[in-house]
Amino acid sequence: MRIFVNYRTRDEAGAAQLVYRHLSERIGKRNVFLDAQSIEPGTLFDDELLKNVWRSDVMVSIIGERWLDFRQPAGGRAIDDPRDWIHKEILEALTHRVRVVPLLVGAARLPGKDDLPPPLRDLVRHQYVAMDPRMPEAAFARLDEVLDLPSPAQHGDEGEPRARARQSGGIGVAKGHDNINVTDARGPVHIGDRIDRRKGKR
Template sequence: MRVFVNYQTRDEPFVAQLIDRLLCEQLGESAVFRDTRSIEIGREWQTELWGSLSRCEVLLAIIGPKWDAPGPDGRRPYDNPDDFVRQEIAFCLGRNITVVPVLVGDKTERPLLRADHLPPDIAGLADRQYDRISSRRGEYDVQRVVDKVLTLLGVEARPEPVGRDGTVALVGIDRFDRTTTDDQRAAAVAEVRTAVERAALDARLDGCVIEDQLGGARVFVPATTSPVRVITRFADNLRTMLDHGGVHRVRLAVECGRLGGPGPDAADAAVRLLSQPVLDSILDQATKARVALVLSPAGYAAMVLDNPKWIDSSTYLPADDGRCWVHLPGYPAPPGLRKSPAPAEDAQPVASAAATSRSVVFNIRDSKVGDQYGGDRIEGGVHHHYGSR
């Protein structure tokens, strides 16, 4: 065991997950300990935890804005001598194991630690050289921290391909008016950011990166997690969070592909989806909708039509002459839209860029064409039907 990832579950768990994943890619899973991943079911967890801690060379203490926030009883987590985060840090400090504080957030969100504010057994944490991960450069900063840990361990990083495959979910707050003040905008963005973080955690989007963007947030989900989880559990969780605790409505654009590197960029495609004017009229009619999910034709074919067991395609309708597909979680269908008329018999099926790259053609004209459901897959001259007569 070389690296132990120490963090509060209520405080920036995504950073811990991402650091864990990147270190595992470089060192192997057996060399990195993170509680929920490393302890197998049925094992005696305290034995596993303390055994791994005693063998580690570096402890990374992930410290975000909520790390020292008082709980309902008014006590900070580490005021409790039995708090495991505190015990793990104290254990390593007492045995001269390298401890690296990783501060998450800018200086106003996450100030420097002060020794006189910490219990004596972890006061030395304030004297350790730290690194910082900002909300605006999260992915870059996380990679820098990982690179420094590898250097500390004397490990040469394995080269990575340019760009990363996965799913981009772009969340934008639906329209501010001219009377909205800067403070009101900032409060709205903070509210939505909290809802996005909680929704992603509950949807178990392991290893995702959440960054502030476009008056909302951008979530990058690695390709190890199915995009179906993003347009189902994450979208539904986000609606629930905003229903219960918020006053704002959001637009959610989801696109699969590569983030960065040569060729089409999934993040750029998501930005274009989020700015579709048709969403204005849809949300004006759907007054109780909290989330408007929009997909590209290729995304609709790959995520919705390819997964009839998990997704009811009838709740998605084409908009703007088929340039995008819209779904409102909690609604049977987006108001103001209708199914496209069946194409003429001599019309050619529309092939998406994603479909072409897989030598697969999707018919995205309609949810039902004749006796076939739209989106039938045509591969090697064989129809793969998703519906019946």
């Protein structure tokens, strides 16, 4: 699974970093795209942004209290401008049928259909997850559930499945006639001669 984190820099950049860190622990950094972390210096960022949207399976769109009404220098709402990167990324996800999960931070609410420019109105049809920035763990647990994400123990930093740990301890395998050896995760362990119960001695 690949996940794209969509956010407005002047709205909830801190929440985006928390989400990126959490998702990276679940599926590996190379499977989570956050512009500030994932675009190498010198790369044409506009190409990378849109390419990584349609390559993703899921977009987590972080919506804070300023997300909808954030203003451009000229005075209009940024979300209404087709050149706005939040507008572009969400439209790209909707066009390519990337699953979009709105993540509402703090007191933010999902915009109504009439609050959004026409190309983005399908966003309101997507079920959201609410996040309290003081206790983000509940939202992260909900994301894990709805996206069916693995636990950290199942994946390494790069998203590769970890080798299943061999069982340590336990009875293991006993063998031999005069000696007993127990198979442990670190190899056979010799624990001495077999007890001859009939004679009551070793």
